[in-house]
Structure formats: C-alpha cells, structure tokens
Amino acid sequence: MSCDGANVSVTEGEDVTLKPAYKINKGDEIQWLFGDKKHRTRISEIREESRRPFIDDYKANERFRDRLDLDKTTGSLTIKNTRTDHSGLYKLHIRTSRKTLQKTFIVTVYEKVEVKSVNEDSVTLNPDTEIQRDDQILWIFGDEFSLIAQIKAGTGETYDGADGRFRGRLELNKETGSLTITDFTTKHNGPYKLLISSSSRGTSCKKFRVSKHRK
Template sequence: MLGVFVVTDEALNTLLIVFMKSNTYNNMKTISLLFIISLLINGAVIESVSVNIGFSITFHTNTVIQSDDVIEWRHGYELVAKRVRGSIFLFSGSEGRFTDRVKLNYETGDLTIIEVRSESIGDYNLQITGEKNTRQTFSVSTRGGYTDHVTSLTVMEGDSVRLKAGVPDFENYDVIRWRFENSSLAEINRKTEIISTHDERFRDRLELDRWSADITITNITTDLSGLYEVKVDSNRGTHTIHRSYTVTVSDEVKSVSVMEGDSLTLHIDIPIQRDDHTDWGFGPDELKPDSIQSLYRYSERFRDRLQKDNEIGSLTITNVTTEDSGVYQVRIIMGNFPQSIKKRFIVTVTARDRSSGVSLGGSCVGVLLVLVSSQVL
C-alpha cells in the first residue's frame, strides 16, 4: 500500500530541536543533512551557483515579502541572517567567518555575501515563514584554485588597466553591466546580442571583451580615477555576482641621485606575500621603456653585482657604472592569480672624475617611479 506522509513546519521544527538537544547535535554533518532533508520534503528549490573567490554574490528571494514574514538564511545548519518583527539580525558564524561580510535586504529578503572565500562555499538555505511559506537552497561552489582580494588599484597616467567581470559560466548568465561613478559604462546582453558602451569619457580607449565581459581601459587619465562596479545577473534572476574596484590614476614622479661606484637599491614598496614572486628587467635606453628585457639577458654586464631580496622584492646593484643607466622594471606576480603589478625605474648614473674624484658635469641621477598596473582581474 502506498502511503503519503505530510510533514508540517511545526513537526520539522520539533524534530530539529530534538536532534539539537541530543548527542547528535555534535555531528554537524547530521544536522546539515537533516536540514536539507526538511527542505526537500517541503518542496525547496535547489540551485547550483558558481562564483570566483573574492567576488560578492547576492541571492534573490524573487517573492513579495510581507511585513510580518520571518526570513531566515542559513549556511548549512548555521544561522547567518534573520528578519523578524521589524528587525534584522546578522550572525558571525563559527570562528567569525561571516563578520562584516553579510547583508540582508529588509524589503526583498535578498542575502549578500561580501567577498566570497573558501570557507563561504556550501549550501545557503532560505526559509520564509508567513502567509506563504517558501524554501530555497543555493549550492555555492568556486571556480579555479586562485585567490583574488585586490579591489584597490593604482596605475600611472597613460597606461592600461584590465578589470575582471568574473563571469563563471556564460550559459547561465545573460546580462553583464559595468558602471563608473554611478553612471552606465558598458553592457553585454546575450539575449538580444547587444554590446554597448555609454560614457563619452572612454571613447576610443575602452575595450569590452564580448566573451569574458572584462574591460580594458587604455591610455588612462587622472579624471578616470574612481569607483568601477560590475554586476552579472543569472538568466533565471535568482542571483547576482558583483564586485567593485577603486582605481587611482597617479602622475607622481620621484627622483634620486647615485654616483658611479656606489650601490643602488630599487624598492618596490608593495607588500610581498609568501606566494608572490618578482621578475626584474632592464633596458639600456631610458627613452624606450618598451625595450626592457629580462635581466638574465644582461648577466655578463651585471655579473656578481645583483642582490635580490626575496622577502621584500627589492633589487640592489653594487658598484654601479654609467652603463647601468637605463630603465629597470619589476613585475610582481601575485599568488596563483593571473595578475601582475609593474613598476619602472629610470636610472641615470653620474660618472666620477677619475683624477679629482668628483663627478663630471654635475649630472644628477633621476629615478622615475611609474606605477603601471597590468592586471587581469
């Protein structure tokens, strides 16, 4: 005989309380499984979501929220956000993993996870209790093994910067929108096959990749410093992936002098992490910085005179000669993420008078520090 069992909300809540008071509560996997089973029994919708580490994600309830509805969001079995009796409560989670990283929209019930990390992956369970009960689960995974927490970028005027849209799967995302300082910048709509750019300030220097939806800004100027935002909407309207970048365009110039025979240390002034590494290059013509080649090509010229500090990334050249004048460039590879930051130093070495021991011509050494970002974010 076929039997149909109907499990009410009260019965499920009672069952959860019994388990939580028992020794089974110590088994987190059991509690998570029990919660998911309760969702399935009550017709919860389960949707798979993929997001890049470092990007934010907003889950949409897609339902009309009543003033007296109770809204609960859980990560696995842990409560992370709740709306009840006109108030919003946010929870830090175990070991504070959600501290300052959760937002709950009071009007819509949408949940935002700020800068997704590895500990943020898993199932997010929504339960709305009220006139119309709703349950839904978003199963979140990440793409790629890299970590990217860079949201503030500094570039030199006249250089290029690339900002990553972070679209994880093109089949599930239709609309990608870029904004600059609250004005529309660029958009890709896959349904209508429309690709458009809007801001005249970016004429002839904004490149929009139709496949990745990344943008590249060439010949950037100081007036393009500011906040850049990207939003990627799923084609079902269930969630949005988004991120903000603060871009600073600098025209700063610094100078320093060094004499022939002295030592010169080039400091990158950027914190180096354990997984980062630096790659130094040199070009003998300071007027042609694009001719920079790896220092390995000049091993004979710099034989036994180079010292590289792997902890802070600096490069020291001992007993410098006039032939060492030119452009030095360092490329900083940040972790496993395909991103690099470049710095250039234009160096001129002043020759000494061999007979008197003083410098000839009173020339000074100029070091031009150029912050060049060549990010692929």
C-alpha cells in the first residue's frame, strides 16, 4: 500500500509505503524518525557523503528489524509485514541546500484476527503456512496466555488449561500444526493465538477469536 497523505491505516501483515510530498534532489539529506517527541528515534536516513540508505532498524526496541526499505531516489520508506506495534508517529526531515522540509505521518496498524463461529461440536484452527520439520508450534488460549498445545522437536503435546477446561478435548496434528477442539462449549469461547518459531524464518503469529452461542 502506498500513501501520499498524513494518515495511513493497514491491517497487520500488510506492507505500507510512506512517500514524501516533495521531489528528492541530488544532495538532499533524508531522515526518518519514529515515535513521539519524548521517545523519537531515528530509523532510517540518506546522508550526503555516502548517498546510501542507512537503516537503523535495531532501535525502537528492534521492532523494525529486517522490515524497512528506504528508496534512495524518492526517499520513500516502506515498512514490511507490519505489526500493531508499528502504529505511531513517523516524521520525515529533508534537508536541502536552502531549507529543511518536514512531513508527518500517523500510521495505524489494525490487528488481524480470524473470527470463527462454531455451529458443530468441534472446530479446527489451521495455520496459514506449511509447517517445517524444525518449527516450534505454540497454541495459546485466553487473555492470560495459557499454553494448551505445542510441537517441539517433532513431538506434540496438549495441555488441559489452567482450569482443566480442555481436558480430553484437544487434538494436535503434528504434520500440519492444526488444533482441533472437540466437544466445544461456550466455556471454550475466546481468543486463541498460534506462534510458529523457525530458525530460518523467524517467528510468525496468527490470531483467532472463536465463539459458540448458547442454544
């Protein structure tokens, strides 16, 4: 998604590109900052002496690691695979031979949640990606982040939950990472989170909100 205005809204997982409203000329210096005035951090810039984009993605609590692209011709900044913690204030400074230009962007990244309504006795939650042999899979339930299933080193385990509500109800597919909840009742309503950790691909997250209404 591209943006020429000052306000941008995207859903997490999407890319967003912030564009200057000014033409970048040879010799202009460009600096992108993130955060409010009290916690503002430089995340990217083009310096006059090198003319090479400099990405400082390890700052701002490393939230931008491997996610930033700076176009040295246009000065546009792209944030890849956005997360909700990329929401906030972005400020662009362009220093020309005559003056300094500024532009502010407010970016809002909305949480992506798959909503499932249960009409049968069971429900299956599926990953969006193919599971690799070395992946670690964690299934988490509720706002208290209770671990209810995991796959590690090719071995799958399920857990009853803090209050035992999932006892005898969970089926974990070690090949696909899918989790099936059988004999589903309203006490199993709520948020579910899938975390997939890979040494080669990093960590990905998928969120669900599952509900069954009383008859």
